[in-house]
Amino acid sequence: MGRAPSTTHAEISHTALLLFMDRGFDQTTVDDIAREAGIGRRTFFRYFPSKNDLPWGQFDILLDRMRAHLASLPDEMPLMDQLRESILEFNRVPETEWAYHRRRMDLLLHVPTLLAHSTLRYASWRQVVAEHVARRLELPEDDLIPQTMAWTCLGVCLAAYEQWLGDEDSTLLDLLDQAFRLIDERIDTSTVQAHRSASM
């Protein structure tokens, strides 16, 4: 009971993203966002802990889903296949939102403030990966191997995202899939040779 909320996280987030895309992140103040969303400035900070959190929206929910997805896969499945499949699932976005998603990720990866802030989200994401790897390999979570694999997975994803952002005609899931299949093999000279000739 009590007074009904006058807005939603999604509504504020969407309003703000449009402003960011229009005039830039740094040029948009919280006052601008609150005014545009028709709420008070103080109310804004009850929905989002900071301006930096706007582009991420419901990240925790996605993380829970990924954790569950990883846990649901059979132990017989090779570890890298589990990771690749779950990460693809994590990055699946309805085709109708591809353009929006592209602009959102462009902000997150290219606005310094957001790039820095995203580290905190990536840490949670890596934790999910590291937990799974640790469980599968029966190693402690803070062991070098799970930690390094989590960093590598993050790197692969971000490298694929950069490629995606740089090529209007590419498809995110294809790039992610290719990237994971590539690093699944040992990265040595022969792999590199094959990779290079394939990309020409």
Place this chain on the structure above:
Amino acid sequence: MGRAPSTTHAEISHTALLLFMDRGFDQTTVDDIAREAGIGRRTFFRYFPSKNDLPWGQFDILLDRMRAHLASLPDEMPLMDQLRESILEFNRVPETEWAYHRRRMDLLLHVPTLLAHSTLRYASWRQVVAEHVARRLELPEDDLIPQTMAWTCLGVCLAAYEQWLGDEDSTLLDLLDQAFRLIDERIDTSTVQAHRSASM
């Protein structure tokens, strides 16, 4: 010519770090630092672009040194050996400063604000690694392989740093060396088995 500087980057940085370690990063204001360093608040911002930049100090210089070190190594040397050796060199710190370095890195890795801000420094560091890998493998810098290797190297370093911070008696360079030798081999079940039995 002109008026002589009344302080140095190192002096401000050192003063600030002591305050951070004493009362915490968030509990220390720029006014506190300026007062303690005997300079005006406005002068502080002429030496450092932000409070977040204090713990990093002279990072650019270290980066240049690492770039030069990588370039000086013979092409016959295996790529992973080049990276390992340069990274060890990059992380070499005089034994007299180990305790200080430990507390400094503890701040950088465990204070959320600094953790986030460090991303921007890591990006420059990864760039150095990626450039070298790209040159050695004759691939474009933004190719997936150099980018992923750079992320992996960063992950290895940070995982080793975490281990170091967690164990008072450990030596940073030893941990880094072990970590790099470990991931140099293919991370598969047999490697993991060997690793696990060795760490018991």
Place this chain on the structure above:
DNA sequence: GATACTAATGACACTCAGTGCCGTTGTGAA
């Protein structure tokens, strides 16, 4: 329908990081 309870809201004042502006101060050279 009046009343009580409750949760969301928004106004206000405050702290602190960071910036632009400008007059002041100290130094070496003419």
Place this chain on the structure above:
DNA sequence: TTCACAACGGCACTGAGTGTCATTAGTATC
């Protein structure tokens, strides 16, 4: 001494984020 110049520091300003508190609008009860 004087001039030029660079570092300095004070001041006022913007904008993010927080604590406090009165107000508003729903719901349940009588």
